[in-house]
Each structure stands twice: as C-alpha cells, then as structure tokens.
Amino acid sequence: MAWVSLFSGGKDSAWALHRALDDGLPVARLVTVHPDEDSFLYHVPATEIAGLAAESIGIELLEIESSGHEGTDSSARGDAELEPLERALRELDADIDDGLTGVVAGAIESEFQTSRIEAMCERLDIDLFAPLWQRDPRTLADAMLAAGFEIRVIAVAAAGLDESWLGRTLDAEAFDELEGLNDDYGVHLLGEGGGFETLVTDGPQMERPLKLDYKTEWDGVRGRLRITDAWLGDS
Template identity: 65%
Template sequence: MTWVSLFSGGKDSAWALYRAQQEGLDVGRLLTVHPTGDSYMYHTPATHLAGLAAESIGIPLVEVEPDSFGAHDVVDAGAQGDAELEPLEAELRRLAEEPGFDLTGVTAGAVESEYQTSRIEGLCDRLGIDLFAPLWQRDPGTLAEEMLDAGFEITIVQVAAAGLDESWLGRTLDADALAELRRLNEEYGVHVLGEGGEFETFVVDGPHMARRIELELATEWEGTRGHVVVEDARLE
C-alpha cells in the first residue's frame, strides 16, 4: 500500500507529507509538477528545488514537465484546471502500473481551495485511490503555528498582495512574520497561509528532512509583486 505525495517544496505540500508520515502512511514517491507559467492548479515558484528537498527527505521524486498542460487554447478557468490535471493523472496511472507499486492514495496540501480539491478528489475517484488532505478546512493560523512548532523553517519566495512588499522576499515565516500576516489579514484580507496566491514558500528544513537546504537569493520586484531568484542552493 504505497502513497504518492503531491509535492512542490512549499509549506502546505510539505506539511501534508509530514502529517502522512506521522500517521504511518507509506509514502513511496514525491510527485512534482513543474508548470510552464501561471497555473490554477499548481504551486509555481522554485519547484526546481524539489529535487534537493527530496534528497534531504529521502523519498524518490517523480517530476512532470508538460509543455502547456494541453490548455493553450483554453480560456475558461474550469476547463483550464481540468486540462492542467491531465498530466498529473497520466503520471499517477503510469506509477500504478509499475510492478510492485500498489498505489493506495495521494497526499495534498489544499487548505480552502474548492477549485483544486474538487479536481483532485475527482482524480482519486477515477483512479480508485484515497486522498489524504490534512490541511483541508483547518484554521490557517492554527496550521501555521503547528508548522512552526514542529520545526519547519519556511522561506517566502514570492509575494503578490497589498501589504506585502519586497522586504518579504526571502524572509523566514516565523512567529513575528505570522503576527504581521494576521494584522495584514485584518487590514487587507491577506490569507495567513497565502492560500489565494498572496505569497508562496519553500521549506528549507523540518523534522521530515535529514539536511537543511541553504539558499543564496536575489530578488526581482515588479512594482506590486515580486519573487526571489535562486542564485545557489545546496544541502548543508
């Protein structure tokens, strides 16, 4: 009975993996989808670092790099989400056919996105597998506190929301940052976990990792949003 963890290297997917391991689920693969541009379904920044994370975690990584998700002519958001799911489903079907690989289910880090979760649930129904989504419908502030209490070291790699300026790029999501995010939630509606794309993260260390990932970063700021540029990344 083998599980696949849908994994971007960000805090939510890493937390879903960690909680699955705590529950005793046999996670045999990490699976990262590398979007070629903006995506409705997937975390996009810094996914090229997933390989380093997988090496530290000690679980083999499967990477999916579709050219355009088959969605280049799609203008409807729902249809695009369906199209973006196709390469993920194809890869899971391939894994399920591997000799000795008994695909039982997938883990996912969705918190409040019905758009994403409903599609992953549909995928699981079609494949006849289970879904483990330990963040789903949980209080965002409580989840963030649990991540920090567990020892997750979380780096902010992209921001795109009122109240989040260039100083947030490369910042560690710690107790002080969480307190500021709660204030920004009250003032601007910024989601405390960035579920609406307000910010994106990468986990550089945690209890599920054997070695910390050291990052050397620059930043690119575009007036109202920005992202980090990874100049170097290595396992300590």
C-alpha cells in the same frame, strides 16, 4: 500499500507529507509538477528545488511537466493541467506492486484544486489524504513552527506585502503581522490564493537543510526570489 505525496517544496505540501509520515502512511514517491508560470492549479515558483528537498527527505521523486491550454477558460485549463499528473499516477499504479493506495495533498481551501484532485482519485480508485483541508490557518501555522519547519517566503503578490517580505523566514512574529494584513487587506494567513509562496528549507522530515543563493526581483507591486544556486547544508 503505497502512497504518493504531491510535493512542491512549499509549506503546505511539506506539512501534508509530514502529517502523512507521522500517521504512518508509507509514502513511496514524492510527486512534483512543474507548471507554466500562470498555472491555475499548482504552486509555481522554485519547483526546480524539489529534487534537493526530496534528496534530504530520502524519498524518491517523480517530476512531471504540465501546462494549460492558452485561450481556454479557467475550468478547462485546470482540467488540462491535471491530465499529465493523472497519466503519470496511472502509470505508477501499474508499475508498483499491488498498485497505489492513495495521494497526499496540501490543499487548504481551494475548491478549484481539491475538487479536481478528488475526482482524479475517484477515477484512479485510490484514496485522498488532505490533512490541511479546511483547518484553521493560525492553528496550522503554529503547528508548522512547533514541528520545527523553517519556512522562507519566495514570492509575494498581494496588497500589503512589500519587497521586505521576500526572503523572510516565517516565524510567530511574521504570522502575527500577516494576521494584521488579513484584517487590513484580506491577505490569507497561509498565502491561499497566491498571495505569497514559500519554500521549506528545513524541517523534521529533512536530514539536511536547504541553502540558497538568490537575487530579489521586485516590480513595485509583486516580486520573487530568483534562486541562482541551491545546495544541501550539513545535518
């Protein structure tokens, strides 16, 4: 048996990986897709850090470049962005002894993303493990914190989220504030839909924490951390 886990370095993919390992799934590869800045399908910021995270986790990383086609509608772009991933998994299925068993994904509520991954798995005749799918967001958030996840906000793009959130570590107090922002502005507690993006800098699956140097970029409406250096700290 061999599973692959889609891995951006963000909290959702990291939690899906943690759940897979905790359930005893033999994850043979992490798979990081490096998309265009305006991806319709994938987590975008700081995917270049995934290699360091994979080193800390101790699972081999497969990296894939993906882009949509300009001028096409969202559905066609999503399909186009998926093609390099499906092609790479088909090749990996042929290379691994006895082939791939399944894919681990961190989807929560996005039908746009999940329907495409499900269809891809059907075409490849492999299983899909999506442990976050349609789970209560606060339950997921509390479980991540209880497991020891250190989660850093690296991009914000939603009303109610200002520059002070950039670089902030998400703890119970931060999630309480996000629940209030959900009531006031509709901000999803876990950033679903791109309201904010995260990077897991430490967790139970990591032997060593991620350390970052960065600059903050803020245009008055949205912003991100521009990571200038990253390394693994002491265990």
